[in-house]
Amino acid sequence: MVAVAGFEVSPNLALNQLVDERRAAGERVVHLGFGEARLPVFAPLAERLAAGAHRNAYGPVAGGLDVREAVAGYFGRRRLPTDPGQVVVAPGSKPLLMALQLAVPGDVLLPRPAWNTYAPQARLAGKRAHGVPIPPECGGVPAPDALRETVRACREGGGTPGVVVLTLPDNPTGTLAPPELVREVCAIARAEDLMIVSDEIYRDVLHDPATPFLSPAEVAPERTVVTTGLSKSLALGGWRVGAARFPDGERGAALRDAVVSIASEVWSTLAGPMQEVAAYAFGEPPELREHLAACARLHGAVARAVHRIVVDAGAECRAPAGAFYVYPDFEPLRAPLAGRGVHDSDSLRRFLLDEFGIAVLAGHLLDDDGKALRFKAATSMLYGATREEQELALASADPVALPHIAAELAWLRESFGSLA
Ligand SMILES: Cc1ncc(COP(=O)(O)O)c(C=O)c1O
Incomplete structure (x- = not known):
């Protein structure tokens, strides 16, 4: 057994x-x-990796200040002013998403279809996951009416809906929820007191840079955790670099502390050489x-x-x-x-x-x-x-x-x- x-x-x-x-x-x-x-x-990334080989100390669990400052700058350039204290880096966004499932109480609401890891992670965390159909125009977010209905049914069945996961842009549909839909889902999350996990790992893989992108963290900053990483935009899946941005304020700090505690018992920190890579990549120099x-x-x-x-x-x-x-x-x-x-x-x-x-x-x-x-x-x-x-x-x-x-x-x- x-x-x-x-x-x-x-x-x-x-x-x-x-x-x-x-x-x-x-x-x-x-x-x-x-x-x-x-x-x-990309060649400069390999140079940073080699240059980071000397970073052999464990270092802080959340990541060194240089890399957290770079990630804070990355979000700041995307209309999300961020203090380095709100940032945690990790070996991929997958473990951060898992830690969030462990740290945020309540059942999980997922778009249906969704990336195949969210539901198993919820189950590993001992939670129930509820798939909510996506709207006709895009994936990555639950259809608003179906979300309201699922929350109601979940409560009636004795459950406690606690968090909704959004994927912007989406895996598997390759689409991006338009701003008005993001606003509508955020309004429901606020009304129902749900946390939002906004998985934005494909944000820098928008085909047309003019496509309007609205992060839930702009609309519902008090309840949104954003995750991202270098696996997709820079094709570095095997290097395992992920980051999370927690809400400013008490609630965000408590959640960040919980994720850092989990990290300290599971992965300790992002590998030192990868922190060197991440500081460069999230700094986004022109090349x-x-x-x-x-x-x-x-x-x-x-x-x-x-x-x-x-x-x-x-x-x-x-x-x-x-x-x-x-x-x-x-x-x-x-x-x-x-x-x-x-x-x-x-x-x-x-x-x-x-x-x-x-x-x-x-x-x-x-x-x-x-x-x-x-x-x-x-x-x-x-x-x-x-x-x-x-x-x-x-x-x-x-x-x-x-x-x-x-x-x-x-x-x-x-x-x-x-x-x-
Ligand atoms: C939607 C989505 N989120 C997160 C991840 C995890 O990426 P990583 O752990 O490499 O950061 C993936 C990878 O397939 C993904 O498609």
Whole structure:
């Protein structure tokens, strides 16, 4: 017997393993099932990492003052004036999100579908998670009426709704909630006394820098914790750098202290060399901003190309605005798909892999309705298998025309196009 039963390896990591096995057996697989930015390390970051090798002391649990000042500056440039005391850095935003689940009392309200880690983290923390359907226009936030209704039902059932998690921009839909919707959800959170965790790890991966972005921390500063990190915008998932910004004031300080206590017993602090990297990255010097803009342009170009392909194939799909995902719904093709043995998101996933070698993350693994014909496709997986191909994609004015990307897109167009 283990103390934590019923938990499996995260489904996206499990899918990775399956794809590796199929490739090792000689099969062609177009892998769209893993949310990784798939870009090389920006050279100055590697220099900072080497320069930080001398930082071998444990240091403060929340992170050194230099890195917390840099993170405070990062938020300050985004209309969120921040004192370094409000900041905690950690090895990735995942452990910060877990610590928040442990520290904030009450049940958790999640958009449905949502990133596949929020619900298991809630369960690990001994909480109940309630999925709330997303509105038609975007993901990452619960539809307001459904949120009110879920809070009411949760209370009636003896639960205590305590926190709502928002993802801006969103994984899995690749969309961004517009400001008026953020305001509406914040108003509900205030009326119902919910804390807000705003996961903004894709904020710097907005495809069009002119897209209006409103953080809940601007609207409901007293109750919003913002998390972010370098895994997505700078493709540094394996370096594990995350940060959280806590509310100013007593409530925020108490929550920060609780997270720092948890951190002190679990991960101690962000690795010293990574603090050197984080101080540079969150400081956002001009060359880094330029690099971020180039990455966001690439993510946008390829996500739009895949969106075009699935829509042309007959799927419904929200237009991507950020991150590197599309989340198509093949409901309009239910009849022809049924003729091929596809009736739900799991059989759709299996069919795409067996028939075309296309690996996607099925919607039910993201807490979506399993009967729906939806999946997440991570479009960043198309940038190339080698560092050279990825560099080429990043430098190209027209990345979707590069032969190695065009060939994969043509395969997707042909495969999805044959479904009708
Ligand atoms: C929405 C979202 N939040 C958080 C994370 C965790 O990122 P990290 O722990 O690398 O900061 C991910 C990574 O997949 C994500 O997609």
